[in-house]
Amino acid sequence: xxxxxxxxxxxxxxxxxxxxxxxxxxxxxxxxxxxxxxxxxxxxxxxxxxxxxxxxxxxxxxxxxxxxxxxxxxxxxxxxxxxxxxxxxxxxxxxxxxxxxxxxxxxxxxxxxxxxxxxxxxxxxxxxxxxxxxxxxxxxxxxxxxxxxxxxxxxxxxxxxxxxxxxxxxxxxxxxxxxxxxxxxxxxxxxxxxxxxxxxxxxxxxxxxxxxxxxxxxxxxxxxxxxxxxxxxxxxxxxxxxxxxxxxxxxxxxxxxxxxxxxxxxxxxxxxxxxxxxxxxxxxxxxxxxxxxxxxxxxxxxxxxxxxxxxxxxxxxxxxxxxxxxxxxxxxxxxxxxxxxxxxxxxxxxxxxxxxxxxxxxxxxxxxxxxxxxxxxxxxxxxxxxxxxxxxxxxxxxxxxxxxxxxxxxxxxxxxxxxxxxxxxxxxxxxxxxxxxxxxxxxxxxxxxxxxxxxxxxxxxxxxxxxxxxxxxxxxxxxxxxxxxxxxxxxxxxxxxxxxxxxxxxxxxxxxxxx
Ligand SMILES: Cc1cc2nc3c(=O)[nH]c(=O)nc-3n(C[C@H](O)[C@H](O)[C@H](O)COP(=O)(O)OP(=O)(O)OC[C@H]3O[C@@H](n4cnc5c(N)ncnc54)[C@H](O)[C@@H]3O)c2cc1C
Ligand code: SF4
Numbered sequence: 013x014x015x016x017x018x019x020x021x022x023x024x025x026x027x028x029x030x031x032x033x034x035x036x037x038x039x040x041x042x043x044x045x046x047x048x049x050x051x052x053x054x055x056x057x058x059x060x061x062x063x064x065x066x067x068x069x070x071x072x073x074x075x076x077x078x079x080x081x082x083x084x085x086x087x088x089x090x091x092x093x094x095x096x097x098x099x100x101x102x103x104x105x106x107x108x109x110x111x112x113x114x115x116x117x118x119x120x121x122x123x124x125x126x127x128x129x130x131x132x133x134x135x136x137x138x139x140x141x142x143x144x145x146x147x148x149x150x151x152x153x154x155x156x157x158x159x160x161x162x163x164x165x166x167x168x169x170x171x172x173x174x175x176x177x178x179x180x181x182x183x184x185x186x187x188x189x190x191x192x193x194x195x196x197x198x199x200x201x202x203x204x205x206x207x208x209x210x211x212x213x214x215x216x217x218x219x220x221x222x223x224x225x226x227x228x229x230x231x232x233x234x235x236x237x238x239x240x241x242x243x244x245x246x247x248x249x250x251x252x253x254x255x256x257x258x259x260x261x262x263x264x265x266x267x268x269x270x271x272x273x274x275x276x277x278x279x280x281x282x283x284x285x286x287x288x289x290x291x292x293x294x295x296x297x298x299x300x301x302x303x304x305x306x307x308x309x310x311x312x313x314x315x316x317x318x319x320x321x322x323x324x325x326x327x328x329x330x331x332x333x334x335x336x337x338x339x340x341x342x343x344x345x346x347x348x349x350x351x352x353x354x355x356x357x358x359x360x361x362x363x364x365x366x367x368x369x370x371x372x373x374x375x376x377x378x379x380x381x382x383x384x385x386x387x388x389x390x391x392x393x394x395x396x397x398x399x400x401x402x403x404x405x406x407x408x409x410x411x412x413x414x415x416x417x418x419x420x421x422x423x424x425x426x427x428x429x430x431x432x433x434x435x436x437x438x439x440x441x442x443x444x445x446x447x448x449x450x451x452x453x454x455x456x457x458x459x460x461x462x463x464x465x466x467x468x469x470x471x472x473x474x475x476x477x478x479x480x481x482x483x484x485x486x487x488x489x490x491x492x493x494x495x496x497x498x499x500x501x502x503x504x505x506x507x508x509x510x511x512x513x514x515x516x517x518x519x520x521x522x523x524x525x526x527x
Pocket of ligand 2: 363364365366442443444446447452453454456457458459460469470471
């Protein structure tokens with residue numbers, strides 16, 4: 013090819029055919045650059061399945077772009093001349109092609125955004141950084157919505173997004189006369205043979221090659237590749253979306269918060285990795301879900317719940333991430349300092365709820381929302397784990413983890429380390445919650461009904477200890493008024509026994525005992 017005018021780097025989470033950096037560009041006059049670089053695979057120790065998913069999806073996307081007429085220069089991880097970082101690989105490509113400019117879609121996180129800001133100076137040519145318009149709200153729109161508000165809450169933002177997109181609206185009124193049907197979405201589930209199952213995609217040759225590379229180069233990273241069955245192309249991701257719409261969406265609402273031993277998916281969509289890298293379009297999924305409702309195939313509480321997760325929570329956490337600034341990851345409102353126990357990387361614990369969530373996570377790089385929030389997240393919160401460490405674990409371990417979405421969910425929603433910027437209360441719970449929403453407790457070595465003694469469920473004493481420890485910071489929170497009233501009403505000896513129980517547990521935890 014003649015010297016191209018433009019060099020277009022496409023990053024691993026920019027695998028959308030209509031990504032803004034390609035728009036309006038003549039494929040005959042540009043080179044697309046895709047890079048598997050060591051720095052991105054190792055800045056935290058990502059789960060092996062996460063790296064395999066990303067590299068394989070990138071390789072398939074490169075082929076799809078080539079078929080559409082783009083010239084794609086693809087730098088593989090094991091290419092001997094690969095220099096290992098985005099910036100150094102761009103510099104090599106600039107020397108190869110001598111383009112007159114670079115066009116790129118903005119980065120999804122502060123770390124890479126700062127890198128991009130330096131490219132113009134470091135590479136000595138103009139860099140056009142385009143907005144990522146795969147989201148419903150732009151940065152400017154979120155900023156305008158947030159400006160001047162005393163507190164930010166997802167619910168109010170979500171209503172704006174409903175109005176903006178027209179999803180589930182009847183003119184200016186919400187479909188069904190209310191905006192949110194969450195109260196109907198808290199049913200525990202029963203396992204049965206008719207439960208929906210997502211599709212599994214056995215690795216093709218390209219994926220198998222990537223898996224071998226990952227095993228060789230990232231042997232010390234957590235997780236396993238044995239159960240790898242993610243889709244790695246837009247076509248297969250679409251098939252997975254069809255499967256969800258047809259078989260699981262109708263139950264999504266009722267069982268959104270349910271957990272069952274041995275059941276990885278329940279009625280969840282398992283589409284977040286595909287949405288986050290660009291293989292699926294989030295707004296399109298919402299419109300398809302709405303069509304299922306309008307056709308009478310899925311109830312309103314399910315479809316509203318699904319739409320809310322995407323145009324509500326997903327957009328809202330992104331807004332919070334960029335608004336909070338690059339130092340968000342350092343916040344530690346509750347001054348929590350404990351190291352995350354080593355069983356987060358092995359799954360070896362007698363607490364059945366934790367063992368189930370961790371085992372599944374280590375095998376598949378996925379767990380559903382309630383496992384993340386109310387099992388692994390709740391436990392970390394109750395023991396006072398350092399939120400920066402908790403954040404690193406979630407970023408490493410989940411296939412859909414990109415900092416803009418993972419960090420606010422972990423540090424804000426789950427660990428309350430931002431003091432209430434994202435959500436109005438910490439999601440702290442005792443064993444009773446797990447017992448109500450799952451069947452885990454039935455097969456557990458601990459007794460969920462006991463609060464003290466060697467067989468007591470650890471979460472029970474830890475819960476009260478958490479409230480007592482953080483009383484100064486949390487007691488005035490109106491959403492915690494009830495538990496603090498219960499705590500105040502307890503006999504001094506009951507309180508003391510709970511705190512002694514929690515202290516004993518934490519001591520054993522810190523000593524690395526099997527618990
Ligand atoms: C501590 C913690 C860490 C998390 N880390 C991530 C992460 O790294 N990446 C990620 O995509 N999600 C994260 N989430 C949100 C949520 O758990 C996942 O999006 C969800 O489990 C993905 O599975 P699914 O596609 O089956 O989702 P479903 O339950 O089917 O939900 C539908 C879709 O809604 C979106 N969604 C739902 N909840 C959220 C949320 N709280 N924030 C943003 N989007 C949401 C996702 O795109 C998801 O695909 C985290 C939640 C918690 C509590
Ligand atoms: S008894 Fe406690 S530790 Fe065991 S599964 Fe239930 S909540 Fe988890």
